[in-house]
Amino acid sequence: MIVIDHRDTTAWIGINTGRPGNAMHAAAMSELADAVEQAAGNSKTSLLVLYSERTSFCAGADVSVLEHASPEQFWAYAELQTRLFEIVDRAPALTVAALRGACIGAGAELAMCCDLRVAGAELRFGYPEVRLGFPVNPTRLTRAVGAGFANELIFSAELADAQTCLRRGVVNHLIPAGDWLTGIEAAIAPYTGLDRNAVVHTKLAAYEVKQPKPDAAMFGSLLAMSVRASRLPPRIDDTETES
Numbered sequence: 001m002i003v004i005d006h007r008d009t010t011a012w013i014g015i016n017t018g019r020p021g022n023a024m025h026a027a028a029m030s031e032l033a034d035a036v037e038q039a040a041g042n043s044k045t046s047l048l049v050l051y052s053e054r055t056s057f058c059a060g061a062d063v064s065v066l067e068h069a070s071p072e073q074f075w076a077y078a079e080l081q082t083r084l085f086e087i088v089d090r091a092p093a094l095t096v097a098a099l100r101g102a103c104i105g106a107g108a109e110l111a112m113c114c115d116l117r118v119a120g121a122e123l124r125f126g127y128p129e130v131r132l133g134f135p136v137n138p139t140r141l142t143r144a145v146g147a148g149f150a151n152e153l154i155f156s157a158e159l160a161d162a163q164t165c166l167r168r169g170v171v172n173h174l175i176p177a178g179d180w181l182t183g184i185e186a187a188i189a190p191y192t193g194l195d196r197n198a199v200v201h202t203k204l205a206a207y208e209v210k211q212p213k214p215d216a217a218m219f220g221s222l223l224a225m226s227v228r229a230s231r232l233p234p235r236i237d238d239t240e241t242e243s
Helices: 026-040 071-089 106-113 139-145 147-156 162-168 180-191 196-206 216-228
Strands: 002-007 010-015 047-052 094-099 102-104 116-120 124-126 173-175
Touching: 002 026, 010 026, 026 047, 026 071, 047 180, 071 106, 094 106, 094 180, 102 106, 106 124, 106 139, 116 162, 116 180, 139 147, 162 173, 173 180
Parallel strands: 010 047, 047 094, 094 116, 102 124, 116 173
Antiparallel strands: 002 010
16 A cells, blocks of 8 residues: 655655545555654655655545544544644655645645645645535645635635646646656655755754644544534545556
């Protein structure tokens, strides 16, 4: 499900949740969090790349698993998600998310936990949660793009294309058409071979003023209330064809 490939000072983590749209579920989140901890904990690793082994980075939570969940199960899910985001956010290495296809909801937030983002031209990025009755933590997106565009994305629930994401600072670099992994390698080339200690201390200094992490208990409770009100969104399926 999650593949780790160490190449010199760069760790590549491939995500394949086995669900439509590469949607996240509890087991995938737990495995990905452990993989990031393991890869970033390697004393040789200064750069960590998160990429999808499918045609979408992540189309959000796997709602087929959540539609019959109890409030307690939602709470547990929210705590797992918080753990994953915090581990990526605070990883002791420079983190890059390579985005393509759907990057929605939890997938968008996972991308914003990374220090840098590169993307394919077919990217669709956004936060549909508020429109569907779910809360969103705006902290990371706002820090990256400013309150204006963050509010526009979150409250409109519209999906931004790759060019818009580049122009507004959601992504740092667009990858041209061609072999996906080769394109990622070219995009991350300026960040390879960095001194790990320099990266770690620079990140520590940058994040001293970060706001507190989101409250998983609150998110779990709100998600449970949404379910009770029958406001769960339909199953996400981007009708991708896997090779």
